[in-house]
Amino acid sequence: MNHANWTVIAVEAVLVFLILYKIFSARRGKDLFIRKIPGLNAIEEAVGRATEMGRPIMFAPGIGGIGLDTLQALLILKHVTTSAAKYRSRVIVPTADSVVYTLSDEISRDAYAAEGVPEQFNPEDIRFLSENQFAYASGVVGILNREKVAANFMFGFFAAESLILAETGHQVGAVQVAGTPMINQIPFFITACDYTIIGDEYYAASAYLSREPTLLGSLVGQDYAKAIIIAIIVAGIITASIFGPNFFWLNWFKPM
Structure with missing residues (x-):
């Protein structure tokens, strides 16, 4: 993948871990919160x-x-x-x-x-x-x-x-x-x-x-993953706006 680098791989690993953690938590009987629809x-x-x-x-x-x-x-x-x-x-x-x-x-x-x-x-x-x-x-x-x-x-x-x-x-x-x-x-x-x-x-x-545990855990885990991605995007926008696009941690996400 042209856009891949070690930072992206690390973030993806964290997201996968979150999803799997929530799935196993649900299977163990932990009550996971989902907002009412x-x-x-x-x-x-x-x-x-x-x-x-x-x-x-x-x-x-x-x-x-x-x-x-x-x-x-x-x-x-x-x-x-x-x-x-x-x-x-x-x-x-x-x-x-x-x-x-x-x-x-x-x-x-x-x-x-x-x-x-x-x-x-x-x-x-x-x-x-x-x-x-x-x-x-x-x-x-x-x-x-x-x-x-x-x-x-x-x-x-x-x-x-x-x-x-x-x-x-x-x-x-x-x-x-x-x-x-x-x-x-x-x-x-x-x-x-x-x-x-x-x-x-x-x-x-x-x-x-x-309320099937695997589906429920996957859903909650994906919500956490989305929150992390949104936080990274917002932080990147603010940092680039203030310090410029070449600020040191922004370079972590640039293609290799």
Whole structure:
């Protein structure tokens, strides 16, 4: 690597050590702090509301194929379906990809079985609509209106159809929680949804919801690593502004 030197290697070693230390700390049972994320805390509330109203829940995993953003959405789907299974509620999952459809079916089936109510799972609630963006959006809009969905979760890859789905969910009176890594769509979700997961909150969701030690420790360790990197950058900017770019410790980070 052209930019590598011993200082960079040393900093990277410290960051890796921090992440591994937090992972092992979590595995040993140490309670690690993660700030509250209101949108994720609202999942239980939304599921409970749908149960009280006797109306179904919908979880839309977006229009993307299998990728990091969709896999994250499926991890959130597992939490939603597990919560719904406890209350014997329906979860409708409209998909736009055949592989996502298959995974959604297995995740939902396993969630109901794990809660001891496999008979509550209805395979027809996992639906493949279309790979076409707006055909998929039309199908989801139809489900929202026909089923009178009480809780609408939208996580994954969304594009121009995001406002259509969010506005329809708002019109039918659903509690809506949404999240996407597509920053261009976040303003539409903020406008029409009750809760929106923003930025790296989206990728922190699986650790936040599952509290699985490896995921939790990795998340906290990465936060510490980010803090160190930000501190080095800020210190470098201040030092270069006052003493110039050739101040002695700044040279440690220059390429070899």
